[in-house]
Amino acid sequence: MRQTRRRFLGATGVAMGAVTGCLGSAATDSTSGGASSDGSKTAQASFFVVSDFATRVAEGAAAVENLVPFGQHGHGWEPGPEIQRDVLGSDALVYVGEGFQPWADNVVRNVREDGADVAVIEAWEDVDLLEATDDRDHESESGDDHESDGDGHESDGDGHSEMDPHFWLDPDRAKQSVETIADGLASVDPDDESAYAENADAFADRLTTLDETFETRLDGRTRDAVLVAGHNSFRYLGRRYDFRVEALSGLAPDSTPSPKDITRAQGVIDRHDVEYVLAPVFESDRAATQLVEETDATGVLPLTPVPSLTEEWTEEGWGYVDVMENVNLPSLAKALGAE
Template structure:
């Protein structure tokens, strides 16, 4: 849709290029004739996560051309775009990113786009994000029992929706400036891992909003509004496609609720703590071996607590993600004698997903099936 800069040609090649241009124009005209003589302008969108890519394709339909800058199998937490990728984004119509500190390179992209005619759309805009709880103390007093635990152990904080199940206030004390927990482990074991730099540290807000089907409706609406702003002539199409997507997300939410209601347990062990929105929405408890970012490795004490909790509560599975395989999670699996199950974080596809033509809903339903197994 956006006009691109032309390539300078030498005099010797001008006649050849002109002939090719005439042929291309004829072919394009024929294609337009086949489509009743109407040409649909395509919005070039660059995005950062598979879930956003899928939502944008569903809402935009034939009116969008969506490119995910994070390669298949890569980890969005640590990805850094190349200079050529930055140029490609600057020549596009829209840069769609998650926000909430998920993409450490987002600020650099926005700086690059200053003065460019590119719509910058933040998918989590206006959404109430939950705070990430850095505390990995998995002692019994945290109320992580079987599914018959009392309702007050699932009570969530009114402001952040993430009061972890009747923890004592002093266990959740955060430093006013940094928001770190009072876990008492040494600075070199602290989950903040400042030396990893901005590209690996989410801060105190959990950015994994797309894993919540209900909040995904708000994300999808933000995407729809951004597309309408870029191409208002297609607003009716975008609106209709969004409404279909909303209905599918509502159905997925109901399926998730039904699975949790029928589960015997409410706690699962996973390679990294990216599933806080399931805790808030469905009353589940994640024991994340690594922190909010996979680079936030646990201390020895925290590892021992996770292993002890798994042994005390007969947890038989450790859930690994499709693009993240931290060795420390394999250590936990070996120590507990647990089986491996997959959770898909929907940040990025792997080659197997592409071959199977997976989408947001097929992957989320696979998550529901595997959670059902882990919680039995």
């Protein structure tokens, strides 16, 4: 389903109270404070990936800051009044989309209701999103696996409903988001429209190269499925590169696997001859380790939907593309027997 509503809307003041969320506030991983000291345009972002995309698009033309504290997912988080001041003092707010982060939805709502002069850019606009079905492996009476494909809409309790939001794990879909961000920034800074367009084109080329690298590296794989011992955020990778993703839990990053989930995962390992269990970087690896200890799987490999950066990745100067190339691709190649 393609998201189509335009989000480059202006508004004029933001309520200064805190917005609803789950985690305590903390300092962000970039210098925050709204307006740029040199008079250039500024944009705030509500999630690491869209912050990274916007930074690439805005290079040399505008400053982009990530509102979410270092190491946090940004799904559930309680921002203090300083976050709203930062948004109020900026020219644009880039967020994933309505329903992904409740606190960001509240900020957007306040911006619009109060008429703040802040453009709201919805990063998943015009992206073809997958339905939020439960694609976890189910064994039929005949022993065959089947995938739920369209009817099982679910809400995971953190704002995700009906559509799977993790589109950025497909580099081709990510390019549409980059274009949307470029258009949004140009709408508030027409003098630098050509810079945004050129930067977006250059980054889109990098995403095309990333896509081709995945295609080449995963070609000739000997397995057709991977098991992720965490939440179900990797379906776009599976769709793009034609392999099955079996996840231990649903879309919510804080989902806790049940004993039934563990038993089902053990069956997945047996039926798909899984050698390596994939463990999402920002989630506990306890279940992955347990599965390796109790089955014929031999090891645990990292995988990430890139909700943030580790300290090591930050020191390396990595962004979304670097993490995809240096973390996700090697793990998938090994897990799928493409090496």
